Amino acid sequence: MRQKKAISDAVIERLPLYYRDLLLLQDAGIDIISSEKLGERLGITPEQIRKDLTCFGAFGKKGVGYYVSELSQQIVEIIGLEQHWKIAIAGIGHLGWALANYKTFGRLGFRTTGLFDVDHRIIGQNVGGIVVTPTSEMSEIIRREDIQIGIITTPASVAQQVADQMVEGGIRGIFSFVPLRLSVPDRIFVFREDLSIGLSRISYYLTNKARE
Amino acid sequence: MRQKKAISDAVIERLPLYYRDLLLLQDAGIDIISSEKLGERLGITPEQIRKDLTCFGAFGKKGVGYYVSELSQQIVEIIGLEQHWKIAIAGIGHLGWALANYKTFGRLGFRTTGLFDVDHRIIGQNVGGIVVTPTSEMSEIIRREDIQIGIITTPASVAQQVADQMVEGGIRGIFSFVPLRLSVPDRIFVFREDLSIGLSRISYYLTNKARE
DNA sequence: TAGATTGTTAATCGATTAACAATC
DNA sequence: TAGATTGTTAATCGATTAACAATC
Secondary structure, eight states: OOOOSOOHHHHHHHHHHOOOOOOHHHTTTTTTTTTHOOOOOOOOHHHHHHHHHHHTTTBTTTTTTHHHHHHEEEEEEEHOOOOEEEEEEEOOOOHHHHHHHOHHHHTTOOOOEEEEEOOTTTTTTTTEEEEEEEEEGGHHHHHTTTOOOEEOOSSHHHHHHHHHHHHTTTOOOOOOEEESOOOOTTEEEEEOOOHHHHHHHHHHHHHHOOOO | OOOOOOOOOOHHHHHHHHHHHHHHHHHHHOOEOHHHHHHHTTTTHHHHHHHHHHTTOOOTTTTBBBBHHHHHHHHHHTTTTGGOEEEEHHHHSSHHHHHOOOOOHTTOEEEEOOOEEEETTTTEEETTTEEEEEGHHHHHHHHHHHHOEEEEOHHHHHHHHHHHHHHHOOOOOOEOOOSSSSOOOOTTEEEEEEEHHHHHHHHHHHOOOOOO
């Protein structure tokens, strides 16, 4: 599936929202949904939803709506979730631990395959069915298991080094929770999650836009 | 400080990035920085930085740049971080635990003041210097301690109920990690963090935009 | 057929980028 | 003063919203 025009990040970020809600609808035994109703559920305008979807094709039926199971399957393919990506997590503190057990990742088809830390109190522990392994073995295991995505939840001071080891193992994408620009080869896709931005935003709004 | 035009979220989300880097510059003993150099460090164009800042005032010196300590102080005031917001966290699983110990929150002036859970194996434990308290006492403590921001890291099934209790206690903002639309009074500001969007984005890019 | 809802095209809105005058 | 860099205005670009023809 190759589009002519580049799809914007805004669209890409809404796709998982659609997908997750479609799964809920499926669970509820609902077969057909209109952009109107879906938009209501998600707080997104129906026009936006239709526009987003037509970036990738025409998945609906005019006068009817979208078949839930069909559309969710289409989105799975668009996002690339049918691949069951293998994940490595480096830094098994509480955050890494939480992510290793994060059910939503599994539901989206991500498979946590390697957990790595340098702390001997953590190495050897079983976290969600996977044994924590020394980070020194990480690049070898990434290569052997063909792990494609790495999550970094280490302290900032070692994050670059950890990223280097992931790259050495042949990782293709990195999801980092460290507030730091990692330098990696161009071919590696890096996405950074910054947990403090959300809090700062709330602070800003409470300070400047208090609604009464 | 009241602006005529509404400031966009995009601007608000960049402010904490500027601030954090300014703190690093301060630590490094650097007194003056140009938008050019700051942009280089952050991967943001200098024009963007200048434009963002002029939403709130003229903080620089033409021909010179920005005084690091002065600008960082200005941003603190814009974001409202000088208030030292008090935080309550509900749901002390690994994610809640991680956030309770998250150093960056403290550095930004957020004070974790209450930790709440329903699990008696967790209640009474000391997490980062704070004892976990039963959620049943949450609204009372929020009110008594004048806690303004609540973080929800509970299972989705109880998130709405927890939000209700926070609202009852007089919370002003909620930062939720639950992939669910919470219904709260209009005056309450809710910001949702969705950890699975980042992974989905990586999946999309690896699938559709593999760079070779 | 009539009613509903999509997919698409056009209009609007807003954010980013570019250019440059102001001024330190 | 000359050089540097801001703050601001104008130009561009892109995303969202609105409108509606197509069609189930």
